[in-house]
Amino acid sequence: MANRYIYTDTKEGKDKKRFMQTTIYPKVLPDDNDLYIITEQGDRLDILANTYYKNPSMWWVIATANNINDANFYIEPGTQLRIPANISKILNDLQKLNK
Secondary structure: OOOOOOOOOEEEOOOOOEEEOOOOOOOOOOOOOOEEEEOOOOOEHHHHHHHHHOOHHHHHHHHHHOOOOOOOOEOOOOOEEEEOOOHHHHHHHHHHHHO
């Protein structure tokens, strides 16, 4: 269920090429149970997701929560990141927005 494309439709264009519709991501609002960390040398979004969620494909949750939109997995050392705690709500919101 962590696959961020699970609710994204695949379409076929007039030229018969297949493409994916745009995925709409939920807002990840702060919660009292969220964890805040300071990144270190070598930290990446996928590694952090694996550390905190046991699933590297959940990197997009951390990126969305921290407004990281530059398509780079690497995070500058010393950056403060919010690690959202309520993953089930985020995944439910993802489903609602893309069904």
